[in-house]
Amino acid sequence: MSDMIRVTLPDGSAREVARGTTPAQIAADIGPGLAKAALAAKIDGEVRDIMRPLDGDTDLALITARDEADALELVRHDYAHVLAEAVQALWPGTQITFGPATDDGFYYDVKAPDSRDPFSMDDLPAIEEKMRAIIEADKPLVREVWSRQQLVDKWEAEGETFKAEWAKELPEDEELTVYWSGEPGSKDAWLDMCRGPHLASTGKLDPQAFKLMRVAGAYWRGDQKNAQLTRIYGTGWLNKKQLNAHLTRLEEAAKRDHRKLGREMDLFHLQEEAHGSVFWHPKGYRIWRELEAYMRRKMDGGGYQEIKTPQLMDVRQWTQSGHWGKYAENMFAVPDIVPEVDEDSGVASPTVAADADWMAIKPMNCPAHVLVFKQGITSYRDLPIRLGEMGCCHRNEPHGALHGLMRVRQFTQDDAHIFCTEDQVVEEVRKFCELADSVYKDFGFSYHVKLALRPEKRFGSEDMWDKAEQELRDAVAEAGMANDDYGWEELPGEGAFYAPKLEWHLTDAIGRTWQVGTIQGDRVLPDRLDASYVGEDGERHRPVMLHRAIFGSYERFIGILIEHFAGRLPVWLAPVQAVVATIVSDADDYARQAAAELEAAGIRVESDLRNEKINYKVREHSLAKVPHLLVVGKREAEEGTVAVRTLGQEGQRILPLAEAIAMLKAEATPPDLRGA
Template structure:
């Protein structure tokens, strides 16, 4: 008699099933509603096809569309396969490579046939139509196990050079799988997939753009075309996503930066920002705000060199772990011979600092430090340089030269949790002042790291305990631990801000580091009269000024709070008879500390209103002959339809209140 399989369900019940049964059979046995809703399964925790047979007794959790993370991953993976199938159906001879899911969709890298140009945006409508045709055909997606040689033979016979190359590198002893779409198209893939193409909503995807890509990401290899799409579970989700994209485009900090005359970027300093007067006004307000916060929290501000000897970076570990991201220069100008410059050796090299921490250790090491002096909190508005890849640069969000609101706390082992907890409170104050909600993540030890396991255990637990003590390790704050995402010298807490349209931005961090004090020989004299290593806490709240300003611009759609706005008010005249009164009003506003301009041009007032609205000036104070006679102003506030008439004195009081930074109110 054949022994039945025991399938354990999340509610604690156990179903006995015949050998060869699948999760779909279990769903059908439970009821027709679940049989229709189930799209995949977690078998012993592994996400699998709904029709893949059980191999043994198993724990089963059926996946439905309500399990949105799993459902979206499956749908996007399937959309990618349907995309590849559609392209090959339309243009036989197209070679396919790989097509993963992404955070909001999918892509597939393909190489066009030799008899046509690379794919372009003009091809997307036809591809979309073919994809819908494949989806509506409801083609079964069927898994098979193949040998490595079978894969190689198939791809070589069909002229799939890229797939054949990859298949030749697959291990012989690994289970290699392919998925059929119907009976006439397949791709090699680990899976899992939905049961058929018809499980996808044909109205829930859109192809977005094409871009160049290189086979295996190497510029020396063949150039491919990457076709990007966004994919969702239904049309409602797709429309919501497209609306978010449209709103994000309106908020793009690069676009608003031009309109508000804040900054510009150009090739002569690629990856660095040219700040205009308006943009630097925002910077200065943020810098003054952060200085007040750091002063109040007991930080002592320092300034350290931009360039340090390579031997210092070698000792800290950055030369070995981070050198490809550093700008390095010879210590002396080399002699030039016919075959080019002569550079002596690495010992004579210098580097622009990619981070401030080694320099802060050198400041800490000056003189003898007692345990009574700890904690020592050092802060620096530190300018750093990192040689980011050209393709990774993005406006002012990711640049090569940046300034951090950096700080390092040197403390005893017993002080770590208390200092981290205090930092959590400080971060909460700052982000609340800007109206941000946030989530907290703990990034744990990476594979490539310095330090002992015991050291990492202790550092991770300290950060974890501080967040627990602060009451932040909860679902409300999105608490999550991220294996492998810490720095090479320390785990870190990360603060992820949520902006006005629901996007998240990783900004603030604190790291508990024992590696750098050891490598750079930092010490203090303990109560026992002996030398001890301090713990070094690396922390930042804005992260970098460049990125934080970019986030603020997009969060507020350029309509910055009055205290941050470059120009807080403009006094605009309707007629030239009011020019003298406008100048008088500007003088009084300036005396009250308001950043104000005048607009006395011989232009219609509606033109002036439109221009200053585009520049996102919070308040326009309109004055004409009547206002000049009565000592009033007509206040037009950005984003409001109606204007308010008030006395100049009341307008000054209103602006003075709004222009006061939140920490000074």
């Protein structure tokens, strides 16, 4: 074996170095600036420690802060380890479990010593201070390979029961690694079991670029039957500027929280009696109705036929479709109840018959749509058939995962399924891409398009998946969206068990992304449920079934809209589009007349004739996010004008009533009807 190896850099240049050279040494040879900036190395595409020796010919790329995605994951991983070290330093006897990086930070699950209460928010300042001390100590992070038995012995000797349990389950034939914080074996060295990679030292972290955010309860291995732990959450960044920007986004997000605004605007509420389902108030349901009417117009224009299917279907149907085997834990199922009446009391008690038929409340609409498609004989000349449904579905989401309108147990989808021939798939998906584009633009959203590819556990042949994935690629290309302008990206392993899918990720006003619309090219369900059409050759053929939605669900899309617009919905969506408010009682009759004319013009208007100061009325209607306040006093009544105060704008405009009505009528027209 040669003592020299060949290292190829991203620019195509190559250099011969001694076997065992580290990427850090190569960075230093290139220049001191790079040596200081380099955080880790990408070896043949795999991120590794910058101090890990190279043992063969390789392609090498050095990761710096400019490689933000890789760099952020590295620093967040390290912040998590520093967090665990700090907690154990402050409270000896604390047991640690796991601490991964997250989308905007990190967490670590720990168990407080028996001598003290579980960790709380009050402990976070002390932990932060200790973390900064560890970072400023610039302790080296050193990788070592251990045997499984070494790990088990280490954790058992130190009373780390969770780590010991996990170590016993690790495979003996894999390379098992630990990382020291500090020189191995030194007095202040701290050790954790980890795959890595890590930075070269704790000093590579910015001590001012993290913040501990909150604590929460957790269970060992996520099972509530196991020991309860404390999960300490933090957010971590490459520098203080990024941290401050993130905290500002969080502050803005809190102001936009749809649950808070929903209360202030009197749109909806949630309560334990129907946990996971929404009580829509008149104003909130007005938003729903406007969205539903808008989507119906879009679907009618796209050649969809609207249907309505049952909420309950026999479990055998869900078994045949494959959902019962893959999704049963998320479904609500009910048996055929037989009431037994007590002869003495006359009270009926429900009992389940031994041979009861089990019914399941639908978690999705697709099997029912196949059953509609199967009625009668379908010819190739009838295809494509586009069946749409504003379908109410139920899913047994975990209690702790429920979140306002964003994640519920009862929801309604703007759902549709397109049944088409193999030759029609690309064109139908292309048309859907253009339809989705028009909808999102009507709401002012930009978006990215992503293709979720075959998961590890799936139905169907490899050939089927190859074809289905390529059809979606071709359709997006024909729609002109398979490029950087639309953030085109492929996501390995993230498709559904029956089909790949295109996903639309919206970007809201404060830069957050929301995955909403999807379309999936499915050949599995038509086969499992025996759907067919008669082809030109007179033989039966399987249709391809395209599952598609644009809003995703009305509940979640309304929640996104509320937060995106901070409650200041476009006038056409606002539940109350204008309020006519009086300054003095002498203007009451004129206010009633103005409101009547506005209502006759199709404006959703209310009158505020209360004996309150106008500033009080302005504040109240601003809090309710009414787009326009039309103020009238004695002068306006005499002149036939209104003083228009627009939400979010300074001052007011004096307009003739007829001109104000025309302005409001134009703004209240849905975007798809403007110019019609």
